Amino acid sequence: MKNIYKILICIIGFSQASFSQNYANDKFPDGTAITNWFKDYSKIQLKDLGKKYTITDFGVEKDSTKIQTVGIQKVIDKAAANGGGVIVIPKGVFLSGALFFKPKTSLYVSEGGVLKGSDNIADFPIMPSRMEGQNLDYFPALVNAYGVDHFSISGKGTINGNGKKYWEAFWERRKENPKCTNLEVSRPRLVFVWNSNNVQLQDVKLINSGFWTNHFYKCNNVKLLDLYIFSPHLGVKAPSTDAIDIDICTNFLVKGCYLSVNDDAIALKGGKGPYADQDKNNGPNNNIIIEDCTFGFCHSALTNGSESIHNRNVIMRNCKIDGASRLLWLKMRPDTPQRYEYIRVEDIKGEAKTGLAIFAWKQFFDLKGRPDVPLSYGDHITLKNIDLKCDTFYGVENDPNVRLSNFTFENLKIESVKTNIDKSIINGVNFKNVYINKQLVD
Numbered sequence: 001m002k003n004i005y006k007i008l009i010c011i012i013g014f015s016q017a018s019f020s021q022n023y024a025n026d027k028f029p030d031g032t033a034i035t036n037w038f039k040d041y042s043k044i045q046l047k048d049l050g051k052k053y054t055i056t057d058f059g060v061e062k063d064s065t066k067i068q069t070v071g072i073q074k075v076i077d078k079a080a081a082n083g084g085g086v087i088v089i090p091k092g093v094f095l096s097g098a099l100f101f102k103p104k105t106s107l108y109v110s111e112g113g114v115l116k117g118s119d120n121i122a123d124f125p126i127m128p129s130r131m132e133g134q135n136l137d138y139f140p141a142l143v144n145a146y147g148v149d150h151f152s153i154s155g156k157g158t159i160n161g162n163g164k165k166y167w168e169a170f171w172e173r174r175k176e177n178p179k180c181t182n183l184e185v186s187r188p189r190l191v192f193v194w195n196s197n198n199v200q201l202q203d204v205k206l207i208n209s210g211f212w213t214n215h216f217y218k219c220n221n222v223k224l225l226d227l228y229i230f231s232p233h234l235g236v237k238a239p240s241t242d243a244i245d246i247d248i249c250t251n252f253l254v255k256g257c258y259l260s261v262n263d264d265a266i267a268l269k270g271g272k273g274p275y276a277d278q279d280k281n282n283g284p285n286n287n288i289i290i291e292d293c294t295f296g297f298c299h300s301a302l303t304n305g306s307e308s309i310h311n312r313n314v315i316m317r318n319c320k321i322d323g324a325s326r327l328l329w330l331k332m333r334p335d336t337p338q339r340y341e342y343i344r345v346e347d348i349k350g351e352a353k354t355g356l357a358i359f360a361w362k363q364f365f366d367l368k369g370r371p372d373v374p375l376s377y378g379d380h381i382t383l384k385n386i387d388l389k390c391d392t393f394y395g396v397e398n399d400p401n402v403r404l405s406n407f408t409f410e411n412l413k414i415e416s417v418k419t420n421i422d423k424s425i426i427n428g429v430n431f432k433n434v435y436i437n438k439q440l441v442d
Helices: 002-018 069-081 164-176
Strands: 052-054 085-089 092-096 099-101 105-109 113-117 127-131 134-138 143-146 152-154 158-160 191-194 197-202 205-207 214-217 220-225 228-230 244-247 250-255 258-260 264-269 285-291 300-304 310-332 338-360 376-396 402-418 426-436
Touching: 052 069, 069 085, 069 092, 069 099, 069 105, 085 113, 099 105, 105 113, 244 285, 258 264, 264 285, 264 310, 300 338, 310 376, 338 402
Parallel strands: 052 085, 085 105, 092 113, 099 143, 105 152, 113 158, 143 191, 152 197, 158 205, 191 214, 197 220, 205 228, 214 244, 220 250, 228 258, 244 264, 250 285, 264 300, 285 310, 300 310, 310 338, 338 376, 376 402, 402 426
Antiparallel strands: 127 134
16 A cells, blocks of 8 residues: 555656646736745644644554544543644554544644544534535534634544445445435545634545545635545445535645545535525635646546535646546536636646536536526636647537636647537637647637
C-alpha cells in the first residue's frame, strides 16, 4: 500500500511540474482580485497546535477490533476543557463512531496511524445535519466540527471510513427498489465541518467513506492541501462518495490533491427544490479555486449541482484528468432555480468521457406543486488551454428551461469521437484557436 501512495505522490508532483503556470497577477473570472490568502500554501506544524493529547496516554487502547468512541471523545472534551489542543492518533488502528471536535481542538493523524470508522450505524446517533441540499436530522460523520474556527486535520496518517457494509446495503436496497434515494440507506460521511472558519486539511489520506467523503457547510476560508481522497469504483462500488462537497462556502482552496471516487470529485452545492432560493438554510458558493490536482476515476472532476442554487467565481486550473466521466458538469435541475456564473477551467491535460456536460438532471425531480418550471442560467463560462482526449467534447443539450450565455473556448486541442457542436444553444459563444481532431472550429 505504501508503494501505491508513493506512486500517486509522484503522479501528483509530475502534474504540478508539467502544468506549472504563473498566476501571480490573475483575477477571478468576474474581474475581482484574488487575494493573497489563496497564494499562501503554508502547512500547519504540529508544534503550533497547542498541547498534544495522544489518545493512548488517556486510556484508549491499541485494539483495532474494539469500538473506542467514548474514550476518544473524552480526550477531545478534556482538551477543550483545558483551553484546547491537538488530539493525536498515534501509530496503530483505532476504531470509532462519530467524534465531535470542540472549539480550539484539532486532529493530527500520525504516519502509520489509522482512525477507522465503525461499520455499525448505531455508532452514529442521528442529530441535526445537512444532506443533499436540505437541513434535516441525519447521521453525523466520523469526524465532525460544528462551529470550530481554525479546525484542522493534519499528519501523514489515514482516516478510513470502513464503508464496505454500507455500500453493500445500498446496492441491496437498489436491487429491491431501483428508484431508491440516497438517504434510504443509513450511511455516515467521513468528515463534516459546519459553520467553521479558517479551516485547513492537509496531507492525510481520506478513504472508503460510507457516504460523502468531505462535506463543508457554511464555512469560510477553507484550504485542502495535498490530500489523498479515494473510494473504489470497482468490485463493491462505493456509491455517492463525493470527494469534496462545498456547500455555501466563500474562499475555498483545493490544491495538490489526488481525488478518485465513485461519484463526483468536487461538487458545489447549496440547496435544491422549487423555492430553494427563498430558504435561509441555502445560499451561494463564492471564490473557489481548484489547482494542481490529479483526478482519477470520478463521475465528474468539477460539478455544479445538482443541489446548488448559485455558484460564482470558480476556477479550476493546472490539473491532470485521468479517468473522469466529465471534466466540467453544469447539472441543471428542472425543479430548482440555478445560476452558475463566472467559471473558468484552464490549463488541463488528460482524458475524460465528456469535456463539457450541460443537460437537465431529473433524478428525484419534484416541483412540489409549483405551477411553473423555474429557469436556470449558465453565464460567463470559459474553457481555456486544454489538451483533452474524450468521447464527446461538447455535451451541451438544448433545454427550454436553461439560459446559457457568454461562453468562451480558447486554445483547445481536443481529440473526440463525437464532433458535433451546436452553437445556437448558447447566446454569445466564442471559439478561438480551438482544434477538434486537428480541425479548426470556426
